[in-house]
Amino acid sequence: MRIGILGTGMVGKAIGTKLVQLGHEVKMGSRTANNEKAAEWVKATGAHASQGTFSDAAAFGEMLFNCTSGMASLDALRSAGEKNLNGKVLVDVSNALDFSKGMPPSLSVCNTDSLAEQIQRTFPNAKVVKALNTMNCNLMVNPSLVPGEHDVFLCGNDAGAKIKVKELLKSFGWKMPIDLGDLTGARGMEMILPLWLRLMGAYQSPNFNFNIVR
Numbered sequence: 001m002r003i004g005i006l007g008t009g010m011v012g013k014a015i016g017t018k019l020v021q022l023g024h025e026v027k028m029g030s031r032t033a034n035n036e037k038a039a040e041w042v043k044a045t046g047a048h049a050s051q052g053t054f055s056d057a058a059a060f061g062e063m064l065f066n067c068t069s070g071m072a073s074l075d076a077l078r079s080a081g082e083k084n085l086n087g088k089v090l091v092d093v094s095n096a097l098d099f100s101k102g103m104p105p106s107l108s109v110c111n112t113d114s115l116a117e118q119i120q121r122t123f124p125n126a127k128v129v130k131a132l133n134t135m136n137c138n139l140m141v142n143p144s145l146v147p148g149e150h151d152v153f154l155c156g157n158d159a160g161a162k163i164k165v166k167e168l169l170k171s172f173g174w175k176m177p178i179d180l181g182d183l184t185g186a187r188g189m190e191m192i193l194p195l196w197l198r199l200m201g202a203y204q205s206p207n208f209n210f211n212i213v214r
Contacts, residue, residue, distance in 0.1 A: 004029060004061025006054055006076055008037040011093055011137040012067035016041065018141035020048045022171055029057025031079065058084035063091065063164065070096035070115050071108060074122055086125040089161040091168075092116045092186070093132045093140075095193050104197050107190065116186035120157065129156035129165045130186040131177075134196060136206035143173045143209075150209035153178050155185030178212065 005016045005028045016026045027050045028038045038051035050060075058064055058080035068076040073094045077085065096115040097105040109115055116130040131154040132140045139145050143152075152174045156162050162179060169177045180189065192210070200206050 001025070002027070002060055002062045004057035004059075004064045005067055006057055006064065006080060007067030007069075008035055008041070009067065009069070011140070012065070013037075013041050014137040014141050015065055015067060015093070015132075016049065017045055018172060020045050024048065026050070027052055027057045027060040029054040029080065031076075054080040055084060058088075061088065063089045063168075066090060066092045066094050066119070068094055070094040071098060073115060074118065077119060077123060082123055082125075085123045088126060089158075089164055090119070090123070090126045090128050091132070091165055092119055092128055092130050095133050095190055097193065104194065107193065110191050111187065114184070114186035114190050116155075116190070117183050120183055127156065127158040127161035128183060129154055129158070129161050130183065130189055131155075131165055131169065134189055134192050135209050139207065139209060141172050145207055146209050148211070150211040151176075151178050153180050153185075153189055155180040155183055155189065157183050 002025045003019050005012045005026055008030045016028055019026045025048045028041060029052055030038050033053050042049045042051050054076055066073055094115060096108040098108040099105045116128055120128040152169055154165055154177055166177050
């Protein structure tokens with residue numbers, strides 16, 4: 001599959017690298033076509049990796065991943081171009097963390113709305129699925145970093161899009177992704193982040209995850 005990654009940070013690199021390892025063709029997008037971080041990633045990742053602008057990556061991908069900083073996600077997606085998003089599955093991995101008042105960050109949107117819902121409203125013809133935002137980027141693509149059973153969540157309004165994302169998550173090693181229903185489920189997924197940050201401080205490590213015991 002051709003997949004576009006929007007964002008050149010740790011999350012974009014981790015997901016992009018895993019996708020290439022699984023045999024997908026991946027184009028990493030940024031604000032400029034010659035972004036140095038993207039160029040380094042392409043050089044390290046091989047022939048199935050390429051780079052371009054947000055628009056280039058969005059046009060290239062049959063499926064897209066939003067791995068941009070949450071506060072910049074809407075602007076990045078506007079740069080990608082609505083026509084390049086229409087009809088495509090858009091996996092939103094971002095979190096609307098606001099660092100303007102220092103650490104720990106607050107959430108710029110919560111309770112009655114979520115960043116994923118804002119993205120869906122702004123791009124109504126994209127098929128937004130929230131997933132992978134509740135854990136460290138290395139764990140996203142390698143669940144075995146944490147021993148035992150633990151969980152990944154997803155939600156979205158389009159049932160077919162969620163099926164495709166579940167299949168991809170399973171290829172990453174996630175056995176039973178938990179479907180939280182429509183995209184309003186992203187409110188809870190995004191509001192986990194303040195707790196996640198506290199836990200990272202308590203454990204002095206990002207290598208942990210949530211396990212839903214029933």
